[in-house]
Amino acid sequence: MIDRDDLELFERSLRQATERATGAELDAALADLGWLDVVQAEPAAGIPLLFDLVGRSLATSSALDRLLALRLGVGAPAVVLPAIGRWEAPGAVDGDRLVVAGLGTANLAGAPSALVVAAARDRHLAQEVDTTSLDLHPVPGVDPALGLVRVTGETTVGGEGQPVDWSSAVAWGQLALGHELLGASRRMLELARQHALDRVQFGQPIAKFQAVRHRLAETLVALELADAALGAAWLDPSPESAAMAKALAGRGARTAARHCQQVMGAIGFTTEHDLHRFVRRVLVLEQLLGAPRLLTRELGTEILERRRLPVPLPL
């Protein structure tokens, strides 16, 4: 266990790093701070701390790639993510050919090689592939600042690949994204709250209007529920609890985006106010490693098959 004071110090340093730096610079700062060591020692502390801050500051980094690689047990500078909305492994093996269709973070775009995980019968196999042998297309889309790339390609592979536990890695990734969504959502709520206090209409701050107050209150409820589910998932990070938390965080972020944008009026629809950056970010994060709707339908299907709800969280 890392003690409380050390964690507080660590959090302060992370906050500074994410506020000041992004991309490769942030990666360097994280390496200096030993973020990955903290994750290794105490994932339930290291992952939430960083991803919440990254969500708030809209920074990008290689953190998601790093923690997926760590969980997969393979050292690699980048990991190919599943296609948008999905969580299944992005690779498929066909004889000695490996077919890839997925997404990459901004970090992957600059990495020499990337890990491709493929489903093979009842297991998952990981191959490290030169990024030069893959087709990388920037997909600026709705959130250019995120720097995602579309990754496609077909390559020959040497060996059979290393067996890995994809669903555990996905669970960590979903939780990380859940915290990032939550951080970004809390920031939207802060922006909308400040706007509500500052903006005067009908001779009073719009924060006095109950319709405005209730939208913001509703947002906080949604975010606190997502937060609780994320916290609970760390008590037992099973694929099921992680998927539930990710779905709740995704839906919570949508609620936050909807209410906060409404409260901001026209200024929230411009690029002159920062809100749009967060709205853009959560739209994409929500879809990575499993869209809420997919995760929700899969959970329902699973419950119907088992005729059992997930084991209730113990007190």
Added chain:
Amino acid sequence: MDLDTFRKSLDDWLDGHADELAPAYPGHGTVELQVEQIAKVRHLTHDAGWARWGWPGQVGGLGGSGLLRAYLSEALSSRDLVESGLYSMPEVLGPSFITFARPELSAAMVPPLLRGDEVWCQGFSEPGTGSNLGMLTCRAARAEDGWRVTGQKVWTSLAQMADRCVLLARTGTLESAHRGITALFVDMATPGISVRPLDTMHGEPEFCEVFFDDVPVPFARTIGEEGQGWAFAMDLLPYERSTALWQRAAFLHRRLQQLVEAAPPGALDPTALGEVAQLVHAFRARSRATQHRLAAGEDLGSVTSIDKVALATVEQAVFDLAEETLPDEVLLAGGPGPERWRKEFLYSRAATIYGGSAEIQRNIIARRLLELGNDR
């Protein structure tokens, strides 16, 4: 006693005493039957010691973390041994009573409540003041030998069966608003009190009108000091919105599980089911965190409004799904099973009203948690 040991030994004991503990009626039962059942379960669990854990020694408890109490209520709710809302009355009224009442008063009065010898009720709401509790008018006037209470309460749950009432009364002027309120502990058998049960939509007269006509209440039955009624109520409401809700999470989990078992093939839409299951899980996670914060000695106050909004949302979502999935049972059919779905579905409609309405909770969240300032 640590939680894991308590959990394990309580579970064993509950398994071993399942027959004795089981309700004597099928399905939902009437409110009288439910209250009788709760009294039986309290007796058995109190005599065996379980129901004393988590309460302070001063009221006959065995001490230890409040989590022990929470686990007992969870275990009883998930085994369908008690109606969780009615069962939670000591959780709502007990803690603040212990904090505010003179030690002699709580030492004398709380043990029979915990043992199930007595039923208490909560006399807060009035015909003229529901949400706006600070403007209540039921009056306690000072006489030589004690208070004289005159006025009316309404929606008072279980007043028709209650031995005592935790009453908020006006002792100052109406202009003094919340400052002029005092909490009193009233024997329901005192002459001058009349109770009229009210029929409810779900078919059980759960709550009543209570009339007070010059009812004497000794000064020694003042809970805290004169004028502290509002502070008492503000201390109490967070319990009503937190500790009392953990067993509700267990209840909702059980009912959703039963819905999954009862649903004919194809009747449950996977996405709708998945969403409700996520909500039940999230509410449980939230309530768990709240129980742990309380057990760690945190003073929660307004944050419990989140728990209350969440509960109301989730409870209605569970029973809306039940109604959509089993329309014949919930809306039409007779017999204990369908009647239970129907009563619980209808009762869930009140979840956004009781314990402070959903709008009032959002007002609190906006004012206190988001610090949006006063709304006037």
